[in-house]
Amino acid sequence: MGGDFAPAHEVAGALEALRQRKNEFEVIFVxxxxxxxxxxxxxxxxxxxxxxxxxxxxxxxxDPPTAALKQKKNSSLAVGMQLHKEGKAEAFASVGNTxxxxxxxxxxxxxxxxxSRPTIAAFFPSETGVCLVVDAGTNVDCxxxxxxxxxxxxxxxxxxxFKYDSPKVGLLNVGEEKSKGTEVVQEAYGLLERSxxxxxxxxxxxxxxxxKAQVVVCDGFxxxxxxxxxxxxxxxxxxxxxxxxxxxLIRTLLIGAARGSLRASLRDMDYEEFGGIPVLGxxxxxxxxxxxxxxxxIKNMVxxxxxxxxxxxxxxxxxxMATALRPAAVHTPAQ
Amino acid sequence: MGGDFAPAHEVAGALEALRQRKNEFEVIFVxxxxxxxxxxxxxxxxxxxxxxxxxxxxxxxxDPPTAALKQKKNSSLAVGMQLHKEGKAEAFASVGNTxxxxxxxxxxxxxxxxxSRPTIAAFFPSETGVCLVVDAGTNVDCxxxxxxxxxxxxxxxxxxxFKYDSPKVGLLNVGEEKSKGTEVVQEAYGLLERSxxxxxxxxxxxxxxxxKAQVVVCDGFxxxxxxxxxxxxxxxxxxxxxxxxxxxLIRTLLIGAARGSLRASLRDMDYEEFGGIPVLGxxxxxxxxxxxxxxxxIKNMVxxxxxxxxxxxxxxxxxxMATALRPAAVHTPAQ
Numbered sequence: 053m054g055g056d057f058a059p060a061h062e063v064a065g066a067l068e069a070l071r072q073r074k075n076e077f078e079v080i081f082v083x084x085x086x087x088x089x090x091x092x093x094x095x096x097x098x099x100x101x102x103x104x105x106x107x108x109x110x111x112x113x114x115d116p117p118t119a120a121l122k123q124k125k126n127s128s129l130a131v132g133m134q135l136h137k138e139g140k141a142e143a144f145a146s147v148g149n150t151x152x153x154x155x156x157x158x159x160x161x162x163x164x165x166x167x168s169r170p171t172i173a174a175f176f177p178s179e180t181g182v183c184l185v186v187d188a189g190t191n192v193d194c195x196x197x198x199x200x201x202x203x204x205x206x207x208x209x210x211x212x213x214f215k216y217d218s219p220k221v222g223l224l225n226v227g228e229e230k231s232k233g234t235e236v237v238q239e240a241y242g243l244l245e246r247s248x249x250x251x252x253x254x255x256x257x258x259x260x261x262x263x264k265a266q267v268v269v270c271d272g273f274x275x276x277x278x279x280x281x282x283x284x285x286x287x288x289x290x291x292x293x294x295x296x297x298x299x300x301l302i303r304t305l306l307i308g309a310a311r312g313s314l315r316a317s318l319r320d321m322d323y324e325e326f327g328g329i330p331v332l333g334x335x336x337x338x339x340x341x342x343x344x345x346x347x348x349x350i351k352n353m354v355x356x357x358x359x360x361x362x363x364x365x366x367x368x369x370x371x372x373m374a375t376a377l378r379p380a381a382v383h384t385p386a387q
Numbered sequence: 388m389g390g391d392f393a394p395a396h397e398v399a400g401a402l403e404a405l406r407q408r409k410n411e412f413e414v415i416f417v418x419x420x421x422x423x424x425x426x427x428x429x430x431x432x433x434x435x436x437x438x439x440x441x442x443x444x445x446x447x448x449x450d451p452p453t454a455a456l457k458q459k460k461n462s463s464l465a466v467g468m469q470l471h472k473e474g475k476a477e478a479f480a481s482v483g484n485t486x487x488x489x490x491x492x493x494x495x496x497x498x499x500x501x502x503s504r505p506t507i508a509a510f511f512p513s514e515t516g517v518c519l520v521v522d523a524g525t526n527v528d529c530x531x532x533x534x535x536x537x538x539x540x541x542x543x544x545x546x547x548x549f550k551y552d553s554p555k556v557g558l559l560n561v562g563e564e565k566s567k568g569t570e571v572v573q574e575a576y577g578l579l580e581r582s583x584x585x586x587x588x589x590x591x592x593x594x595x596x597x598x599k600a601q602v603v604v605c606d607g608f609x610x611x612x613x614x615x616x617x618x619x620x621x622x623x624x625x626x627x628x629x630x631x632x633x634x635x636l637i638r639t640l641l642i643g644a645a646r647g648s649l650r651a652s653l654r655d656m657d658y659e660e661f662g663g664i665p666v667l668g669x670x671x672x673x674x675x676x677x678x679x680x681x682x683x684x685i686k687n688m689v690x691x692x693x694x695x696x697x698x699x700x701x702x703x704x705x706x707x708m709a710t711a712l713r714p715a716a717v718h719t720p721a722q
Contacts, residue, residue, distance in 0.1 A: 179626050189561055192569050226524055226611040234527050234608060257615030261623040273569060274609050276561040278616050280592030285620055288596040291514050296651050312641075316631050 053083035053110040053128040054148020056343045062147070063091040065350025067100055072351065075101040077358040080141055082107050082132035107131035113343055117151035121159065129153060133160045136336050143337035143357035145328060147345040153338065154190060154331060161336040164366050166373025169198050170333035171272070172340065173206055174279045180263030184210050185224075188329060189276030196239035199223070199269050200247065204372050205332040206267035207249050212363040213356075214266075222255030222265030224274060229254070236271075244269070328353035330360065333369065337361045388418035388445040388463040389483020391678045397482070398426040400685025402435055407686065410436040412693040415476055417442050417467035442466035448678055452486035456494065464488060468495045471671050478672035478692035480663060482680040488673065489525060489666060496671040499701050501708025504533050505668035506607070507675065508541055509614045515598030519545050520559075523664060524611030531574035534558070534604050535582065539707050540667040541602035542584050547698040548691075549601075557590030557600030559609060564589070575604070663688035665695065668704065672696045 055062060059081070066079045078101040081088045085106040092102070109124040111117075121130060129148055133156045136144040146153050150172075158170050174188035186206040191198060203221045210219040223241055225233040230241055232254060244251040255264050257278065270278075297303040328339035328349075337360045341353045390397060394416070401414045413436040416423045420441040427437070444459040446452075456465060464483055468491045471479040481488050485507075493505050509523035521541040526533060538556045545554040558576055560568040565576055567589060579586040590599050592613065605613075632638040663674035663684075672695045676688045 177623075177627075179623060192561060192567075224612060226527060226608055232527075237608075257612040257617075258619035260616060261619045270612075273561055273572075274612055277559060277592040277605075277609055278613055281595055281613050281616060282592075284593035284596045288512075288514060289624075292512075306647075 053087075053107070054112065054146060054152070054343075055341075055345060056113075056147075057345075058110075058148075059083055059088050059091050061345060061347045061350055063088060064095065064347035065345070065352075066354050067092070067095050067097050067102065068347060069351045069354035070100040070102060073355060073358070075099075077361075078102065079354060080105055080132075080135065082135065083110070083128035084108060105131065105135065111149050111152045113149050115149060115152065117149060117155040118159075120149070120152055121155055129156050130160070133157065133338075136338075137161055142361040143339070145339040145341070145350075145353050145357045147328075147341035147343055147350065147353075149343075150189075150340055153340045157331045157334045157336065157338040161334040161338065164333050164335055164369050164373070166370060167205070167333035168201055169194075170331055171198075171202055171205065172329055173202075173209065173332055174275065174329045176260050176268075176279075176282060178261055178263030181216070181266065182210070182214055183260050183263060183266060183268055184214075185260065185268045185270065185275050185279065186332065187270065187272035187275045188279050189272045191271060192273040192276075194236065194271040196236050196243055199236070199240035199271065200243040201333070201373070203244050203249055203251070203267060203269045204247070205369055206269065208368045208372060209330060209332060209365060210266045212365050212368055213360055216266050218250045219266035220252045220264070221249045221267040221269065222252050222259060224260075224268050224270035225254035225256065227254065227256065240269070328356055335366060337365070388422075388442070389447065389481060389487070389678075390676075390680060391448075391482075392680075393445075393483075394418055394423050394426050396680060396682045396685055398423060399430065399682035400680070401689050402427070402430050402432050402437065403682060404686045404689035405435040405437060408690060408693070410434075412696075413437065414689060415440055415467075415470065417470065418445070418463035419443060440466065440470065446484050446487045448484050450484060450487065452484060452490040453494075455484070455487055456490055464491050465495070468492065468671075468673075471673075472496055477696040478674070480674040480676070480685075480688050480692045482663075482676035482678055482685065482688075484678075485524075485675050488675045492666045492669045492671065492673040496669040496673065499668050499670055499704050499708070501705060502540070502668035503536055504529075505666055506533075506537055506540065507664055508537075508544065508667055509610065509664045511595050511603075511614075511617060513596055513598030516551070516601065517545070517549055518595050518598060518601060518603055519549075520595065520603045520605065520610050520614065521667065522605065522607035522610045523614050524607045526606060527608040527611075529571065529606040531571050531578055534571070534575035534606065535578040536668070536708070538579050538584055538586070538602060538604045539582070540704055541604065543703045543707060544665060544667060544700060545601045547700050547703055548695055551601050553585045554601035555587045555599070556584045556602040556604065557587050557594060559595075559603050559605035560589035560591065562589065562591065571606075579604070663691055670701060672700070 081104045085104050088104050107128040109127040111120045111127045111129050135141045137160050171187040172190045173184050173186040176183040184206050186202040207219050207221050210216050297307050328341040331338040339353050339357050416439045420439050423439050442463040444462040446455045446462045446464050470476045472495050504526050506522040507525045508519050508521040511518040519541050521537040542554050542556050545551050632642050663676040666673040674688050674692050
C-alpha cells in the first residue's frame, strides 16, 4: 500500500506475473482489502493463484521509517513482513518507503548469522551482462569489514540467483592500483584479496557498464549516487533527442523511425527490467522497488522474489560467513 | 609530450584552435622541439601564432607524479608550468599524467591564498546547461571545510568562465533531507547553508544530468566514480545499439539513418566537447585533459585555457576566501 500508485500498479503487476508464470507461485496481497479487491475486479483474474490479507494502516513515503514501524503495527508492510517471518510467505516485496522496508526487514526478519550489516544491492546493465553494485545506499559510512561482507553477499547473490559461475568481484575505487583510495578502501582491498572470492582488484566508475565485474563493492554513499545517476541517463537522452529534433521534420522522422531500436537498447538502463533490489543479509527474501514502479516493474519484481526464494540464498551466505576467511584473523597483532 | 598521442594530437588540436579563433591568443608548444616541428610541418601552419620551447624529458603515464617532477626537471610538464609561473604564458594545458599535472600545478604555481586544498573539477552535461562537479578525483578524503571551499571555487568558476549569474550550488548526497549522509557531509551542509553562495541544499545522483544545480559539491572519491561512470555511457549505448542491430538489415538501416541525430544528442555526454578539466585553487590557470584526447578535445581545451586566463578567476577566488563567511567562525565554541 505504500507505493505511489497503490494498489493499482501492485495488483496489475502481480496478476500479470501469475499469468505469465502460469501460477508457478502464489501471490498474497497485503493491505486494505476493499481497495485491493476493487482493483482486482478491474482485471481478468480468474484462475490466478492470489489471496488477500487485510492490513488497515499504510506507511507513507514521508513517514520516518523506524518510528512508523513501531506506531503502525497494522501497516501493510509490518503485516506482510510478519507473514514472511512466520513462513506463511516465502518472500516479501514492496515499492513503499525504502527506509521502512529496510528497517522492517532487519527488525522483523533479523540478520543472517555472521553478517555485520544488512545491505541493499542494485543492478546495473553492462556490456557483458549484469552488474550488482553493493551497497546501493544503506550504509553511508562503512568499515573495511562491511565492504568485505558486501562482496561475499553480492557474489553469492549473483551466483545463486543469476547463475554466474564464480562471479568477478571488483572494489570500486578511483584507480586500479592497490594504493588508491581512502584508508577504508585500501584495507578492504586486503580483506577481499585474501578471501576465496574471485576478486579482480579495483574497478573504476567506467567499469560498471563495461561489465568488468559482476559484483562491484562500495559504500552506500557512492553506490547510491552512481545508481541514481545511472537511472537518470535514459531520461536525459530522451530530453536531448527531443531538443535536437525540435522543429526539424527530417530529424523528427529519423528519430521516430529509429525509436524502437533506441528504446530496445536503452531498456537495459531502465530499472523496470530489474524489478526491485534485494535486501541482503536478512533472514528472508525482501525486495524493494521504486515508489513509482510501473505494473511491469512490479511484475518483474514478483517473479524475481519467487526466484530468490528458490535459490536458498541465505543458507549459502551463512555458510560463507562461517567458513570464509574471517577478516578478524588477518590482522597481524601489534607486537 | 605526456599524452597518449603526443605530440601529434597536441599539435593538430592547438593549431586548429589558433585557426578557429584567428590568433586571438598564442600557443607555446613545450617538448621535444624536433618532434614538434616535424609534426607542425604536416599541417598548414602558416600565419598561425605559435612558438616552440624545447624540453627533452617526458613524464609518462606510469611515472609516480611527485617523484617524476623532482627527477625530470627538464620535462615538458615542468618546463611548461615554469613558463606559466614566470608569466611567459598566461595558462597551461596538458593531457599528460593527471597526478603529475596536479602536483606540478600545486608545487610550482602554489595555492591561492585562503584555499586549503586545490581541487580538480569536471563538467557534466545537463538538461539545463552545464554542471560542474567539484572535486572530480583529487581529494578522496575530505573534511567539511574542504567541501565548502569546493563550493566557493566551483561557483566562481561557473559564474566567471561560463557566465552563469549566481549559479546554484548543490551538495551531493543520498537524499534531499539535511539529516542525510555522512557526518562530514552534514557538517558541510551547515557551512554551505550559512555562506553567501546560492546554495540549494542536497542534490542526488540523478540531479546532475537534470541540471538542478550548476555546481555539485562532493569529495573526490564520489566525484571520480560518477565522472568515469558518465564518460562510459556513450560507449555503452553504442555497444548496445550494435548488439541490437546485429544481423538485422532493417534495424541496421534505421539506426544508420538516425546516427547523426544520435551522435548530436550524445555529444553532450562526450568529454571531448568540454576540453579539459580545471585545477582550481592554484595560482594560475591549469587545465588537464584525457591522455587519449583527440585533436578536437585538445582544440577545445586550448580555447578554454585562453578563456579562463581572461576571466581573472583567481582574483575572485582569493577575494571570496578572504571575505566570505569564514567557516571557522561558525563553530560555537564549547563552553
